[in-house]
Amino acid sequence: MRINKFLALCGIASRRKSEQLILQKRVKINDRVVHNLATDIDPKKDIVLVDGKPVHFKEDFIYLMLHKPKGYITTTDDEHNRPTVMDLIKVPDDRRVYPVGRLDYNTEGLLLFTDDGELANILTHPSYKIEKTYIARIKGTITSEEVNKLRSGVVIDGAKTAPCKVNILRMDEKSTRLEITIHEGRNRQVRKMLESIGKETQFLKRISVGKIRLGGLARGKFRTLNKREIAHLNELKG
Numbered sequence: 001m002r003i004n005k006f007l008a009l010c011g012i013a014s015r016r017k018s019e020q021l022i023l024q025k026r027v028k029i030n031d032r033v034v035h036n037l038a039t040d041i042d043p044k045k046d047i048v049l050v051d052g053k054p055v056h057f058k059e060d061f062i063y064l065m066l067h068k069p070k071g072y073i074t075t076t077d078d079e080h081n082r083p084t085v086m087d088l089i090k091v092p093d094d095r096r097v098y099p100v101g102r103l104d105y106n107t108e109g110l111l112l113f114t115d116d117g118e119l120a121n122i123l124t125h126p127s128y129k130i131e132k133t134y135i136a137r138i139k140g141t142i143t144s145e146e147v148n149k150l151r152s153g154v155v156i157d158g159a160k161t162a163p164c165k166v167n168i169l170r171m172d173e174k175s176t177r178l179e180i181t182i183h184e185g186r187n188r189q190v191r192k193m194l195e196s197i198g199k200e201t202q203f204l205k206r207i208s209v210g211k212i213r214l215g216g217l218a219r220g221k222f223r224t225l226n227k228r229e230i231a232h233l234n235e236l237k238g
């Protein structure tokens with residue numbers, strides 16, 4: 001098994017972040033520092049250490065959801081000491097979880113956390129096409145042509161977005177409330193899509209990821225996922 005996949009399955013970090021750990025020379029196999037990202041291991045025989053600590057497969061993963069408020073950065077540690085989403089959650093002392101994907105500083109809503117690297121990969125990698133639904137408020141009105149443009153794809157950062165779902169929830173001269181469902185998760189995708197048709201986003205909130213819904217969780221609060229939600233995530237693993 002590829003070393004970064006093993007580290008993700010053990011809940012150390014996502015596959016991509018695990019590669020960074022390897023590049024930082026923090027990973028050892030059988031007491032030798034790993035240099036090659038393409039290294040394979042045998043989980044039954046090889047002893048893998050991260051920062052000198054042994055790594056094992058884990059079954060009892062932690063799954064949390066947070067209603068992220070505006071004004072928090074989605075990162076596990078900010079070099080400028082700004083408030084991060086980690087300040088809003090609590091996990092047992094010896095456990096570490098990390099955010100699944102990213103909501104930008106001014107975006108609020110549903111943010112999942114886990115130590116299940118395989119699941120984090122499924123939820124964030126575009127190839128799995130997991131739907132994420134957002135409520136956006138834009139300044140002014142929108143025409144049906146503009147809605148259709150968003151639905152069929154617009155060019156952001158030099159590449160066209162995949163077809164998505166867009167519904168108008170409410171509209172008056174001052175502002176319009178839209179429900180937008182995408183499954184790609186590119187950087188600041190919803191804001192950039194709206195910007196590409198000349199719309200200014202005044203408010204953006206994620207209300208669901210796959211079948212997991214934010215529901216009535218208060219802003220700034222977190223909770224563990226219930227059995228039904230965890231069963232749904234396990235179904236995604238196949």
Ligand code: URA
Nearest residue numbers: 103104107188190191
């Ligand atoms: N799209 C955005 O523009 N921002 C987010 O945080 C998520 C999706």
